[in-house]
Amino acid sequence: MAVAIAALSLILLMIAAYRGMSVIIMAPLLAMLAVFLTDPVAVPTVFSGLFMEKVASFLKLYFPVFLLGALFGKLIEISGFSRAIVEAVIGLVGSRRAIPAIVLVTALLTYGGVSVFVAVFAVYPFAAELFRRAEIPKRLVPATIGLGAITFTMDALPGTPQIQNIIPTSFFGTTTWAAPVLGTIGSLCIATAGLAYLDWRRRSLMAAGEGYGASETLINEPEPVEQAGQVHPLVALLPLAVVGVSNLLLTIAIPRLVATDQVSVSMAGLPDPVTVKLAQLSALWAVEGALLLGIGTILIFAFSTVAKRFAEGSKAAVGGALLAGMNTAVEYGFGAVIAALPGFLVVKDALRGVPNPLINEAITVTSLAGITGSASGGLSIALAAMAEQFMAAGDAAGIPREVLHRVASMASGGMDSLPHNGAVITLLAVTGLTHRQAYKDIFALTLIKTTAVFVVIATYYLSGLV
Template sequence: MDLLIALAALFLLMFVAYRGFSVILFAPIAAMLAVLVTDPSAVPTVFTSLFMEKMVAFLKLYFPVFLLGAVFGKAIELSGFSRAIVAAVVGLIGASRAILAIVLVCAVLTYGGVSLFVAVFAVYPFAAELFRRSDIPKRLIPGTIALGAFSFTMDALPGTPQIQNIIPSAFFHTTAWAAPVLGVVGAIFILVSGLGWLEWRRRQAAAKGEGYGAGQLNEPETEADAPLASPYVAIAPLVVVFVSNKLLTMLIASAYPGRHEVRLAGMSAPVVSDAAALTAIWAVQGALILGVLTVFALAFRPLTRKFADGSKTAVAGALLAGMNTASEYGFGAVIAALPGFVFIRDALGSIGDPLAKVAISVSTLAGVTGSASGGLSIALAAMSQQFIAAADAAHIPMAVLHRVAAMASGGMDTLPHNGAVITVLAVTGLTHRHAYADIFAVTVLKTAAVFVVIGFYYLTGLY
């Protein structure tokens, strides 16, 4: 019965998310219903002292990353730099390779620090134009964007500033650059296999005489006559974020080697932080700030004309994404406290291999919650000490644990109720029935990549 209560709460959240209801509203409702059935008297205390405490703790650590990522992405969009990057990539590889072009554009943007949600809006108008010009079915656009923005640049490539690559650092005391060899191996597998799948689907459609399609919804109006910035100028802010993230990681680690204590004149007690656990978070925040300043320096006039309204949109998007994830984190903390979760934890904990245990646990919870960052946070909050103990016993470095956990979060999270999936379908004017099959294929390949990486590590010992 206890297990059924926990599962019912999980599936209720999945159902309402799939139906389009707000996770911010229904995560606490689903969690409290589970507590109500388990112990009615515990509801007020669990809500205030567990759900809200965990939700706020998540926001304290990660909301600045959501906010700065959204502002940076909006600045890249408003400055016209995203259009210039798209044009440069298309000019480099040719409009005839529309799928590869869009995947690479998404990869450049998201690896450079642009939020994957922002990348969807920035890239879609050009994806639609390229696919229409190449007569490729529009239904393949969501899968193409998913491969470029939601997969290898999100959590596999070392140094990516996306939140899924930052969260493990607080638990394992690692950095965003953990296990670079494994990250590159996983990224290559995902990119090659994903492109192979999408190209096969394109050829299938061409053989049947299926083209872009008529009467499509949400067709964009592109600014074909607007002047483009130099591609070297446009990509400069992304390079700044990438390089400064690495440099700040090293500088912060040397300047703040352990616990750091601050006591200003007006404080009655010192403020203490575990700098070793926060290095990756501080480095990404600093890198994104430098990225925003670089965009302003390079495109001050066009950006200042639009930034007031654009920044409001960015802040609203960051608040929504941050609160969604934080609510799922609070929900997960409540579920982890229920008697039924003990069965789930023991079942996952009984997996013998340490890396397989991390991969399956994180992927399972990411799939259930429909959120890579939410599922990753839940799994690590509930089971990180088990993961660390098992890895230590097997002499597996924490960097390997970091990369496996991060990559596992970005696989089964893209089930139909995932927020990014719903967003890309809404933006492109398509439905799950028309376009989800290719997103799911990318999801399966992404999940398989985690086990490819684990096998590579065990065979070579490289990380």
């Protein structure tokens, strides 16, 4: 019965997300439903003392990253830099190679710090035009954008500033550059297999006589893209390079500049010093500093353009950051409540039966990501409940924390992209396609991404590479 209560709450959350209901509303309601069915008297205490505490602790750590990432992405968009990057890549690769061109430009944007949702809106008009010119079926557009945005650049490539690569740092004491060799190998596997699959699908559909699609049956078609010709592509790429390089340099510099793990600062108006643990925050500080430098770079080179739309754009960025941050935070709180229930303890004990620590971690994280329909949400739930168990098993087996980080991060982006995933729903809505038309190819990428996690695990055991 205890397991059924925990499972019921998780399944109802999945159904609610699939039906488009707000996770911010449904997560606390369903968490408290599970508590009510277990111990009705405990509901108010668990809500205030556990659920809301976990929501607040998540936002305290990660909201600055959500906010700075959203602002950086918005400034990249309104400055015209994203359009210049897209046009340059298309000009370099050629419209005849539409699928690799769109994957490359989307990957550049997301690895450079632009959020997945901003990248989708920025790239779609160019993807639609390229596919139309080449008569490639439009149904492949979501999977093509998805390969560049929600696979290897989200959590596999070392140093990526996306939240899925940042969350493990506060649990394992690692950095966003954890396990660089394994992350690069996993990225190459995903990109190669994904491009091969999409090219096979393109040839199969076109051989069957399917073109881009009849104009009268298509919706959300963008206006023809006009050549911007105002921003040099090297200037447009500079903020992305600044974020990547400064993230690496700050990751190295911060621990060296701060000699102790615990940092204390005395303030005249406070009775006690303000104290933080460096191991928990150094990776976050590095990403936040890098995003600030990227924002500063945009302002230096495009101040006059950005200033005209900064007020409107910054409001949109704040709204997007609040929504994304709260969505993930309430899923984190939801996971903490579920992890405290008797039913989850039964599941946790059962998972201990998986003898291999990395396989155990991968299965746990990707399963919870799939159930919640969120890579960051599933990752947060899994690590909040079982990080100590993963580290203990990893330490006993001599597995570096960096490998635990990379496996957890990559696993979060595995089965998360089921039909109720927010990024999938956004992709389909923006492109004007339905699950029936386009989800098959997104799910193929889901299988490729999930398989790549186990390829990375096998590579580690066979070679010892980190």
